[in-house]
Amino acid sequence: MVRETSLAADDFVYPLFVTHGRGVRKPIASMPGVCQLSVDQSIAEAELAASLGVPAVLLFGIPASKDPIGKENFSPHGVVAQAVRAIKQAVPALVVITDVCLCEYTDHGHCGVLNTGGEERPHPRLPEGYLLNDETLDVLDRVAVAHAEAGADVVAPSGMIDGMVRSIRTALDAANFAHVGILSYSAKYASSFYGPFREAAEGGPRFGDRKTHQMDPANAREALREAERDVAEGADMLMVKPALAYLDVIRLLRDRFGSHPLAAYNVSGEYAMIKAAAANGWIDERAAVLETLTAIKRAGADIIITYHAKEAAQWLK
Numbered sequence: 001m002v003r004e005t006s007l008a009a010d011d012f013v014y015p016l017f018v019t020h021g022r023g024v025r026k027p028i029a030s031m032p033g034v035c036q037l038s039v040d041q042s043i044a045e046a047e048l049a050a051s052l053g054v055p056a057v058l059l060f061g062i063p064a065s066k067d068p069i070g071k072e073n074f075s076p077h078g079v080v081a082q083a084v085r086a087i088k089q090a091v092p093a094l095v096v097i098t099d100v101c102l103c104e105y106t107d108h109g110h111c112g113v114l115n116t117g118g119e120e121r122p123h124p125r126l127p128e129g130y131l132l133n134d135e136t137l138d139v140l141d142r143v144a145v146a147h148a149e150a151g152a153d154v155v156a157p158s159g160m161i162d163g164m165v166r167s168i169r170t171a172l173d174a175a176n177f178a179h180v181g182i183l184s185y186s187a188k189y190a191s192s193f194y195g196p197f198r199e200a201a202e203g204g205p206r207f208g209d210r211k212t213h214q215m216d217p218a219n220a221r222e223a224l225r226e227a228e229r230d231v232a233e234g235a236d237m238l239m240v241k242p243a244l245a246y247l248d249v250i251r252l253l254r255d256r257f258g259s260h261p262l263a264a265y266n267v268s269g270e271y272a273m274i275k276a277a278a279a280n281g282w283i284d285e286r287a288a289v290l291e292t293l294t295a296i297k298r299a300g301a302d303i304i305i306t307y308h309a310k311e312a313a314q315w316l317k
């Protein structure tokens with residue numbers, strides 16, 4: 001009667017890693033219970049999530065081949081485009097969100113176009129290998145439109161590229177996808193908790209890090225500035241990522257941007273910590289998961305993107 005925070009299956013978004021092939025369910029060692037799935041298997045998983053009351057999935061793709069700008073991600077034959085079409089056909093009511101970033105698709109593993117070519121590089125003043133912000137926007141636009149063409153309901157740019165929301169919004173509108181929403185990774189930190197994801201999505205950087213564009217874990221006021229920009233550029237929903245080490249940032253954005261739905265990403269490393277401790281018998285998994293998810297909601301998230309979605313939805317039934 002007096003409980004302030006409630007948790008339910010419809011708070012969750014369930015991430016799926018889609019790969020080429022048929023009948024593939026390739027387990028990810030550092031994320032027990034999570035697999036890379038071929039399109040047919042991703043349909044089954046999406047159907048299961050929907051039957052448990054989870055309203056949305058978030059798709060990441062593992063491409064057949066990688067190149068400097070991640071071409072597969074804007075191809076209609078790309079693995080995510082295929083999965084979107086298949087899932088929307090099988091479970092039309094399920095919201096399909098797609099990740100709009102390049103790191104899983106580029107041969108260098110970075111989230112955008114790089115300044116390469118030695119003496120001939122496009123920006124001689126910037127170092128070799130530096131991520132080029134504006135050149136990346138053009139590619140993100142093509143990816144977002146390709147996903148919308150496949151039937152995505154919402155696109156989620158995760159690269160922290162400056163101007164990505166305005167650029168994608170403009171591209172979507174010009175292609176007659178005004179109805180497709182944008183969930184922006186507004187405050188995404190350069191975090192150590194993405195380790196297992198990089199195994200899952202095969203998208204770790206081959207060199208360097210993401211600190212020129214992802215946020216410094218020491219900064220909270222900067223998150224407000226990032227979110228302000230996203231709101232001004234037309235984001236429909238905001239996000240804080242990771243969740244657990246940033247509950248204060250979730251609260252800050254909730255208080256400041258009450259008009260926008262706020263998502264929090266309970267990331268791979270947070271998932272792996274609970275799974276590892278539970279596997280060793282050091283923690284009560286069910287209690288720890290529900291406590292964690294409740295805390296993320298209490299901090300102010302409306303939407304929780306979590307690999308625990310399926311299990312938590314079962315427990316909450």
Ligand code: PBG
Pocket residue numbers: 099101102103104111158159193194195196197198210266267268269
């Ligand atoms: C980048 C992206 C990452 C995650 C989601 N999108 C990795 C990164 O920025 O290095 C991490 C999600 C997780 O750890 O669960 N496309």
